[in-house]
Amino acid sequence: MRTRVITAIVALAIFLPIVFAGGIWIQILAALLAVIATGEIVMMHRTLLVDFGAILAMLGAAIMTLPSEFMTALNAPVIMHRSTMLYVFVLLMLVHTVLAKNKFNFEDAGVFTLAMMYIGLGFHMFVQARFAGLGALFFVLLIVWTTDSGAYMIGRKIGKTKLAPAISPNKTWEGSIGGTLVAVLVAAVYAYFVPLQFSWGVMVFISLLVSISGQFGDLIESALKRFYKVKDSGTILPGHGGILDRFDSMLIAFPVFYLLGGMG
Incomplete structure (x- = not known):
């Protein structure tokens, strides 16, 4: 630790x-x-x-x-x-x-x-x-980070129903949904104070989709590691694994945010 x-x-x-x-x-x-x-x-x-x-x-x-x-x-x-x-x-x-x-x-x-x-x-x-702009960048980063943290904490507390046991055995539906709810709440507060591309309501809806897509990014990399039978993608970050392990969610979340028009 x-x-x-x-x-x-x-x-x-x-x-x-x-x-x-x-x-x-x-x-x-x-x-x-x-x-x-x-x-x-x-x-x-x-x-x-x-x-x-x-x-x-x-x-x-x-x-x-x-x-x-x-x-x-x-x-x-x-x-x-x-x-x-x-x-x-x-x-x-x-x-x-x-x-x-x-x-x-x-x-x-x-x-x-x-x-x-x-x-x-x-x-x-x-x-x-x-x-x-920094506003758009940190909007996505906050969603990804709070989704990950919220899913981990809520999953540990009340997680029972496996989300994708064949790909990532530790993830649960309770953690996934909880992480998304936390991320949307944080994004809603952020979007209220920081000017972004669309209205507050639209940005909150976009945060929901970005949070879900970020979790798919995590699962995609988990499926990749499962296929190659490795625990981590690399060792460059002691205690965290590789670059893919740290940026997997962002590699899907940012493109989805772009496709939704969040970058203007």
Whole structure:
């Protein structure tokens, strides 16, 4: 527990100043986190980080985090736009299946492409939320954090009905519903005082959907770890596991918040 607390304090001491600073700093942070998180999937997949396919996936995830306007602002050619670059990386992975003589196969390419998009675009939406303003960013962060904390505490107290025993045996319906209720309550207070994209009532409804989506993010990563038969996605955060373990909910919550129009 002591290690877990110390890690959390150090991580927040690094994370929060970068979030407040925004700009290039949060972009660098997002790209770095995307590379590490994609590397965790690579290692769970039992592929060397120096494998060409793995390098493509990690580099592709970093590029996916770039703001939509970045390449346009640089007047870069079409081939360097993010969506085009994604296709180029996929093509290179497919070519690699031939050059590697199927030691890196079509399934490997599929796993790495999905990881690249899931993680890269998830962190891209995190960056976009910061560009939309601190109000929008902390709205989502508070929902994710309070959902997680509320679900844990309420689940421990009254949780009896298993939510997804085949994927995450410790989660319960009582904890899940309780965590969402706590998050919506906190979000309602936050939205009352902080100007956001929509009216108070709409933002409260959005908080409900973001809380639920964040829990799906957690379950998605649990399913991934269950498939690969690992306890944690990595070991970079002592007491907490890997980057995916800490950002799994956000990788789904931020894109859902974006799709709901919360970032403007």
